[in-house]
Amino acid sequence: MELKNVKDAFDRVAKKQKLCYSKTQEVVDRLSQEINKALDTIHEDNHESVVADLKKTFEEISPINQLEASQKEVNGALTKYPKALDKTLNPDISTAYRNIEFDRHTVHQIIAQFFYRQGMYEIGDSFVSEIGEPELVESSVTKAFMEMNMILEAMGKRDLGPALKWVASNSEKIKEAKSDLELKLHSLHFLEIAKDKNSKEAINYARKHFAAYSDSCLPEIQKLMCSLLWNRNLVKSPYSDFLSPVLWTNAAKELTRQYCKLLGESSESPLSVTVAAGSQVLPTFLKYLTVMPEKRQEWQTMKQLLVPVELSEEYRFYSVFVCPVSKEHSSEDNPPMRLGCGHVLCKQSINRMSRNGSRSFKCPYCPTDIDASQCKQLYF
């Protein structure tokens, strides 16, 4: 994003502020000097005239005016920065907020579950005690994730022991789910052994654990074995990819997915998913309401979003057919229909374009002439 404006505006504030500070310092120093000078001469001179001179000098310096002048510059910069912010960022993201209050207890439960699920036990404990509901989360949920977090924590320290142990005891189910988690973990372990320059041990390990995957993952195994040739200097080999920390994050992700699947829970925390989805769609909401302020009232009561949103793939969990013409979701009353040419539209769009079947129309995607009566309903 273009943050240069913001940065520049802030630099200006900081610079003017520094200038103003040194100016103030200068003024103070000057005043001290003058008084000290007066004190030096006062013993020899008529003290009244010395003080009168001092007063005059002070008036000439006019310190207050000097301070005010430099503060004025600071103030200019201070008013400009918020303007730069307003221009670059969305000044108020609550514009798209519907005025309903969430049930606090429910929100608290969601938050507490998040903490326990992520393995942030101490924070979770602190939270439930601070809101005064120590029994908020069932301990079974907490315990279920405890082992997973332990495994992940160990993996974070490059220790695969607990992960391999868990995989071994759930091997059947993981294979059923068609997950390559087991191979992923074995490969990582293999690479760790190889990294310690112990080729023989690595080969033994490979013989023991890789053979089972010879059908499905042969190219992968070939690469791994071949990498042994460079195990003294993998960085400068064709297999430097094997050093990437991404392998570890991917394995951890896959482990989380499988673990949660066996638990019957979602693989991502539902709170993270919802907030991430919110970040994706809020800009669209805000833009819509800025362009169409007259819709703000309707926004408070709408039954379906007034503006279509673009969620990334991982947050769309169901089959949805959106008519490319009307942008409406298909439904029982408005089912998807396949035109003779193979393109698919919703029934209502076809009715509209064919004037209720009274004439043929051109497919919006190809030059075929379409007879509405030849369109066929689809079931996804």
Place this chain on the structure above:
Amino acid sequence: MEIDSATNGNSDAVMTESTATITPSPVVVPSSRSNQFTESLKLEHQLLRVPFEHYKKTIRTNHRSFEKEVSTIVNGVGELADSDWSKDVTVSRLTSLVTRLQGLKRKLEEGSNVENLQAQRCRARIDHLDSVDVENITEWNNTKLKRILVDYMLRMSYFETATKLSESSNILDLVDIDIFREAKKVIDALKNREVASALAWCADNKTRLKKSKSKFEFQLRLQEFIELVRVDTADSYQKAIQYARKHLASWGATHMNELQHVLATLAFKSTTECLKYKVLFEPQQWNILVDQFKQEFCKLYGMTMEPLLNIYLQAGLSALKTPYGFEEGCTKEDPLSQENFRKLALPLPFSKQHHSKLVCYISKELMDTENPPQVLPNGYVYSTKALKEMAEKNGGTITCPRTGLVCNYTELVKAYIS
């Protein structure tokens, strides 16, 4: 999901034409992922604004106190020149002015240190926004969620959790614990039915409150007046009237109705059963003051009125809310499969999506250009991969798993979904 590219140019033109007549939607939604992310960074106004307001406040307060001190010293010299003190007194006065200047210099330095720290915090946040890229996006989003949670804790005054969470996640520079501590003092006092610190806060921020036409101070004063009426002793009414003359009269010009309403309590006493006045004496009034203070406070620092968490949750739930999420046996991955999330989503609108997404009934795999949908003679649609696999196993015949229809693989036709 795209149809073949040759037909694409055509489709855009037709679509804009037809949408104009059906659903007017002038908003162009950014399509690429990175663009989407840039857009979501624009939601971070509060992150940059709040520390800046704090910084600005410090600068202004420091300026004012320096200026005051300097002018006192200048005046001191002026007075000295205009009066006829002995030499000794003059010397000692001058010496004390020098000491004062030295004190001022020290204060200047301290003030500048505080300002620098606050400026650093502002910079750290700009840098944080700037630091995001494709590599660290997951981590950045995790941090964002934690920031949002800390914001929630602080607004609810759960300081311990807020502090622990920010310390363990190393995000102290990105959250506003110290600013909320300032609010906590006032909130605690109000909960103890004391207005003094709230009034002090009002005095501190007088200009800004006046600019936003805040009547918070007026409401505090009204409450104090009510408390004087509540006491109900011989001289308390006298005191209440005096108080009203001193502190309430000036608000008459702008808030006459409320003023009259509250002053009428003089006639009704705290034991009144008249609903309109009874309510003024209820303890609930203090909670209202707390809420009002929170609002004023948030406004002053450029925060959203609602906790960020509520805003994001609401938007996210609306985006995710589909009729399917409320069905039995829906996927666990959908937050709306959970009771708690369903409860929150209940009063919210259903989602509306831009593009189709089709999942194969048989294999649960996505049907896209890699694995396009195929249509059976009865209109049922499955993915090519699943159908091919079935045909290979059964000598070229397909059995529709939902209707039992049997057909040949060669009878299938393609469907183009855009």
